[in-house]
Amino acid sequence: xxxxxxxxxxxxxxxxxxxxxxxxxxxxxxxxxxxxxxxxxxxxxxxxxxxxxxxxxxxxxxxxxxxxxxxxxxxxxxxxxxxxxxxxxxxxxxxxxxxxxxxxxxxxxxxxxxxxxxxxxxxxxxxxxxxxxxxxxxxxxxxxxxxxxxxxxxxxxxxxxxxxxxxxxxxxxxxxxxxxxxxxxxxxxxxxxxxxxxxxxxxxxxxxxxxxxxxxxxxxxxxxxxxxxxxxxxxxxxxxxxxxxxxxxxxxxxxxxxxxxxxxxxxxxxxxxxxxxxxxxxxxxxxxxxxxxxxxx
Numbered sequence: 001x002x003x004x005x006x007x008x009x010x011x012x013x014x015x016x017x018x019x020x021x022x023x024x025x026x027x028x029x030x031x032x033x034x035x036x037x038x039x040x041x042x043x044x045x046x047x048x049x050x051x052x053x054x055x056x057x058x059x060x061x062x063x064x065x066x067x068x069x070x071x072x073x074x075x076x077x078x079x080x081x082x083x084x085x086x087x088x089x090x091x092x093x094x095x096x097x098x099x100x101x102x103x104x105x106x107x108x109x110x111x112x113x114x115x116x117x118x119x120x121x122x123x124x125x126x127x128x129x130x131x132x133x134x135x136x137x138x139x140x141x142x143x144x145x146x147x148x149x150x151x152x153x154x155x156x157x158x159x160x161x162x163x164x165x166x167x168x169x170x171x172x173x174x175x176x177x178x179x180x181x182x183x184x185x186x187x188x189x190x191x192x193x194x195x196x197x198x199x200x201x202x203x204x205x206x207x208x209x210x211x212x213x214x215x216x217x218x219x220x221x222x223x224x225x226x227x228x229x230x231x232x233x234x235x236x237x238x239x240x241x242x243x244x245x246x247x248x249x250x251x252x253x254x255x256x257x258x259x260x261x262x263x264x265x266x267x268x269x270x271x272x273x274x275x276x277x278x279x280x281x282x283x284x285x286x287x288x289x290x291x292x293x294x295x296x297x
Contacts, residue, residue, distance in 0.1 A: 056116035060090035062248035080140035087147025091117030153222035161226035190271035
């Protein structure tokens, strides 16, 4: 199977899933940053995965889409055009794959998200992936954008092997949203003010890349011997965010609900918005999509 090479020519996307925070409570001492896996097993907190559908339209509008080079690489690597999108959400990734000529079936745990996806032309079924009934269907590729951390790694790996055809592609990926260093430091200061006893949250706000390395490592470690050709790749991309656009994506992140429940979301939004205003109201975001792929034997 062709591997996914780094993208030398990043293209500007318009709207993806940012990992939700695996939180146990709304105690400010325990609030974690959505980009840092404070809990090594976020799949055990499925209620957080089901919080995104509260405003599916906002989610679909605010989340970045996937780099064109990544979509092209996924299509080129797969032996055919039948794709399964695990954790399809509102269908952001599914629609991009459809536009590239793929037949896509989405699966999501949240009926509200799946309903929105269906309204945009995506065939979506509602179920946790671990217990989803494939009804004998198999696929050329299984993809999961910003969602595989919600899947039990051992069960998910076995399920992926069951639904992939021989030679099929397994591909999971996450965004790393990296603001400019000065602005990242300002965002971290907001986190420190709100979560003074959780320095990990501030560190992740300033430099989130390390959080995703955990997800990649855990996924690779749990792939069964049914897979081969395990590899990683990165796809850089960039775009300019306005203050309102960034705050909208923050409102759709996994940290939003527990912060709101703790009465701290408005404080975070206000502080983050003030930092962006001080930087001129817009800022460039040079980011990267990190991927892990494997081939079904």
